[in-house]
Amino acid sequence: MNPTHDPRRDLPSVDALMRHPDVASLVGSLSRDSVTRLARRGLASVRDRAQATISDGALAEPLPRDRLLGEAVTATLAEAAAIANPGPRRVINASGVVLHTNLGRAPLSAHAAAAVAAVSAGYANLEFDLGTGERGARHAHLAGPVLDALEATHPGLDTSGLDALVVNNCAGAILLVLAELARGREVVVSRGHLVEIGGGFRVPDVMRQGGARLVEVGTTNRTRLEDYANAIGPDTAALLAVHPSNFRIIGFGASVAIADLASLGAERGVPVVEDVGSGCLLDTEMFNIGGALREPRPSESLAAGVSVVTFSGDKLLGGPQAGIIVGRRPIIERIRRHPLARALRLGSLGIVALAATLTHYRRGTAATEVPVWLMIGATEADLSFRASSWAASLRASGVACHVAPEVSAIGGGSMPGVSLPTTVVRIPAGAGSRAAALAARLRRGDAAVPPVVGRIADDDLLIDPRTVLPGEDDAVVAAVARASRATSS
Ligand SMILES: *Cc1c(COP(=O)(O)O)cnc(C)c1O
Secondary structure (H helix, E strand, O other): OOOOOOHHHHOOOHHHHHHOHHHHOOEOOEOHHHHHHHHHHHHHHHHHHHHHHHHHOOOOOOOOHHHHHHHHHHHHHHHHHHHHOOOOOOOEEOOOEEEOHHHOOOOOOHHHHHHHHHHHOOOOOOOEOOOOOOEOOOOHHHHHHHHHHHHHHOOOOOOOOEEEEEEOOHHHHHHHHHHHHHOOOEEEEEHHHOOEEEOOEEHHHHHHHOOOEEEEEOOOOEOOHHHHHHHOOOOEEEEEEEOOOOOOOOOOOEOOOHHHHHHHHHHHOOOEEEEEEOOOOOOHHHHOOOOOOOOOOHHHHHHHOOOEEEEEOOOOOOOOOOEEEEEEHHHHHHHHHOHHHHHOEOOHHHHHHHHHHHHHHHHOOHHHHOHHHHHHOOOHHHHHHHHHHHHHHHHHOOOOOEEEEEEEEEEOOOOOOOEEEEEEEEEEOOOOOHHHHHHHHHHHOOOOOOOEEOEEEOOEEEEOHHHOOOOOHHHHHHHHHHHHHHHHO
């Protein structure tokens, strides 16, 4: 026993650490200066841990020098790995939640990803007119494709009097629209539409940030057309409807059809703004999803005569994060000139990704080319086939599991209550927290396999093929097999 021994005296020097073969081999992929910096940081973390141990009074025995060196090497390698893999990392979504907000919502199509890669590696005519050689408009790249995609997916829709503007996300889109149309004036909104979308995004807060005064009408469950009509006064700048995307009122409810609200607005000369949220361009009836539930489509609202609609690019549209504003041309022109339009503008990567995603709709191939729609439209036979073949491979490598019927969710605040029948691989993890340990191991991934996010139910781990992209099948099986071995030993 040597209570006065200070283990920090036994720490290796930076030079000794740099000479260790594992640390020395970092030089090459990292400059020598970078390795030195990481080695210092690795040493500091070992010193801090030793200091904490002394403060705890727990340490009596001097630590072997080779153990301190080993810890410093491990810490240095971890620092180097963090440089090689900064977040966000590619992960495999085996949760079955199609628009998983925490996993980046919609994955891009191969075509959109390739377009981003091609354009981002060089210069682009972002604000340059290649015809005249003069300055061009950034928004010009998307206005035409947005309107054409709406027309392509909604036979009979006339977009001739419309225009479009795209900003950073849908929350920004609403903020911008209200800031331009309603700053210092009144916006009439149903109490049933004052929703919180998630992540602390509340419609009333955004309206106030936009400088609008809220005039609430109706009740949480019932609002009638007269409620809006009676609230319109000389200071009314707009009537606002918000799609309550993430919940449904069951039972005694009444809301105003958007076409009726649009007629009222037209009659009284007040613009009607609708935030439809999920940006569902396709007619979901073609997917036969969970019975009669349908998602409102921006094209329907425009056909019904609303002045402005806003929706997200990365929900059911299946593209990058973006907020799309479509409406009557004079209104969009005003909005475009607002200073916030500059502050909220989309970057070139988002513009390219969105334009490429819209191409699928304009060609009429979105249902078979946009990943979100492929996942939603996956057949039960296909899902069951994939789950069964994964389970067979897993059992062949010694992992006890079986397939079971389950449901996947759309997520992202879209289509609440709609559940899609699926087949999952179910790994009974036994009593206690083994499912959590297995899920945690899977989430970490390693050099051979990417992180995989599954779902836990009744202390079993579920792996849902619906959200696993084509081409990720082998990686999922390999990852589950490795994680199972690691947690059962
Ligand atoms: C999701 C959603 C938003 C927010 O969209 P972001 O693109 O995430 O900013 C706003 N309104 C509605 C109705 C939504 O569903």
